[in-house]
Amino acid sequence: MSTSDLRISMFTWNVATLDPPENGILKDLVWIHTKEAPDMYIVGLQEVSSKPHEVIQSVITDDPWTAAISNEVCNRGYVLVSSCKLQGLLVLFYARMLHLPFLHNIYTACTRTGLGGVWGNKGAVSIRLDCYGRSMCFVVVHLAAHTDQWEQRDKEYYEIVATQEYPLPNTPHILFHDYIFLLGDLNYRFEDLTTEAVKFLSAPNKLHVLREKDQLIKTIREGRAFDQFQEGIIKFMPTYKFDLKQNNYDSSPKQRTPAWTDRILWRVNQLQAWHPADTILDLKQKTYTSHGDVLWSDHKPVWSEFTVQVSSDPLLPLVAFEPIESWQKSGFSTCAYTLAPETKTSSWDWIGLYKIGFQTVHRHYCTYEWAVEVSDDLHKRINCKVRFSGAYLPTDYEAKYVLCYYSKVVSCVLGVSNVFRIKPPDDKS
Numbered sequence: 001m002s003t004s005d006l007r008i009s010m011f012t013w014n015v016a017t018l019d020p021p022e023n024g025i026l027k028d029l030v031w032i033h034t035k036e037a038p039d040m041y042i043v044g045l046q047e048v049s050s051k052p053h054e055v056i057q058s059v060i061t062d063d064p065w066t067a068a069i070s071n072e073v074c075n076r077g078y079v080l081v082s083s084c085k086l087q088g089l090l091v092l093f094y095a096r097m098l099h100l101p102f103l104h105n106i107y108t109a110c111t112r113t114g115l116g117g118v119w120g121n122k123g124a125v126s127i128r129l130d131c132y133g134r135s136m137c138f139v140v141v142h143l144a145a146h147t148d149q150w151e152q153r154d155k156e157y158y159e160i161v162a163t164q165e166y167p168l169p170n171t172p173h174i175l176f177h178d179y180i181f182l183l184g185d186l187n188y189r190f191e192d193l194t195t196e197a198v199k200f201l202s203a204p205n206k207l208h209v210l211r212e213k214d215q216l217i218k219t220i221r222e223g224r225a226f227d228q229f230q231e232g233i234i235k236f237m238p239t240y241k242f243d244l245k246q247n248n249y250d251s252s253p254k255q256r257t258p259a260w261t262d263r264i265l266w267r268v269n270q271l272q273a274w275h276p277a278d279t280i281l282d283l284k285q286k287t288y289t290s291h292g293d294v295l296w297s298d299h300k301p302v303w304s305e306f307t308v309q310v311s312s313d314p315l316l317p318l319v320a321f322e323p324i325e326s327w328q329k330s331g332f333s334t335c336a337y338t339l340a341p342e343t344k345t346s347s348w349d350w351i352g353l354y355k356i357g358f359q360t361v362h363r364h365y366c367t368y369e370w371a372v373e374v375s376d377d378l379h380k381r382i383n384c385k386v387r388f389s390g391a392y393l394p395t396d397y398e399a400k401y402v403l404c405y406y407s408k409v410v411s412c413v414l415g416v417s418n419v420f421r422i423k424p425p426d427d428k429s
Helices: 025-031 052-060 064-076 097-102 147-163 195-201 207-213 215-221
Strands: 003-014 040-046 078-086 089-096 103-114 119-131 134-142 179-185 262-268 283-290 302-311 319-321 326-328 332-339 350-355 367-370 382-389 401-407 412-416 421-423
Touching: 003 025, 003 134, 003 179, 003 262, 025 064, 040 064, 040 134, 040 179, 064 078, 064 089, 078 097, 078 103, 078 119, 089 097, 089 103, 089 119, 089 134, 097 103, 097 412, 103 147, 103 412, 119 147, 134 147, 134 302, 147 215, 179 302, 195 207, 262 283, 262 302, 319 401, 319 412, 367 382
Parallel strands: 003 040, 134 179, 326 421
Antiparallel strands: 003 302, 040 089, 078 089, 103 119, 119 134, 179 262, 283 302, 319 332, 332 382, 350 367, 350 401, 401 412
16 A cells, blocks of 8 residues: 655644734744645644633634634635634644545544533543544643642543544544544643742753653653653743743742643554555654744643655545636536545535635635535446536636535535636636
């Protein structure tokens, strides 16, 4: 089986209920460490403001953090494929547009652990999907706070991996996936160190001492929790707790002890029973760092970049559009496409027209038409055509557009057309 690498970038940030910054911080945070454009981009946030009016508003529009991050990411050719929010917890999954037809079985799940499982200020949100013959799961967590809650944090990990379920036989829980990423404010602290000692040891040549005192490193090393999870060597300063919008550790009367609360872990499950014997799983961490110059929250964001091996065997999308040279805003324009054998369709499948830079498939289309429902002869490729009325086409003739086929049967995109332009009604070229 031939393989290729996918590049995945991600960051986690506890935003302390603050609004998104408007001074270029997000742009720097999202792209400062990206030397090569990643194929996928995952964002995990904790303590997103969730006042009652904000919860109601988020039903209609994106919350401010989702909107702000999407404005930065989607303008570069990425699409917000899925998201999941639980009170102050938020996970966002972006992918380059070319990958959309190969992302299937996308599901989300959440677990409340605050106040004994009643409150969602602590817990986890996750997104799972299948991608080029591999299953992936991205879990964003916020565990119990304070130094003396070490054992409680370990227990919450077990509760999260046991309770989050997906309606798939091969990957019913988090730990069944090929590649698992766990990121967030895990809230583990340093054991048996005073605030003054931690501050003194928060220097590049002394971090090895802090690593020996870190509760999470001990938990993994001693087999207390996070079995088979790995973490890169921490070479950045403790990411908590800072004065808001400052670069100095907590100077309030509480004088919170600095800690590496914000972490990114991963796990690779080799020898999955349902994979062919020659399946290769491999993950490499390329970057693990903190964006220490971000002056906003009382936490610093933590960033990581990975490559994962996926199948590169020839793949065709389930829906293949015929090339489109251009459309014209007059009369009707036709899109032709073929359905792969045994592709299940429904009368609720639709084809949307999108302006390049769109954020989500569900909400940011220019116009759409219902796709052709096919119920017979599913054992060969079926040719279909759908017409779009020029009256409903957009009038931004400088922009570029693309078509996406969305399936209600499997709740994902099955095909993406080439990029094309729309011409004015009187353009004879």
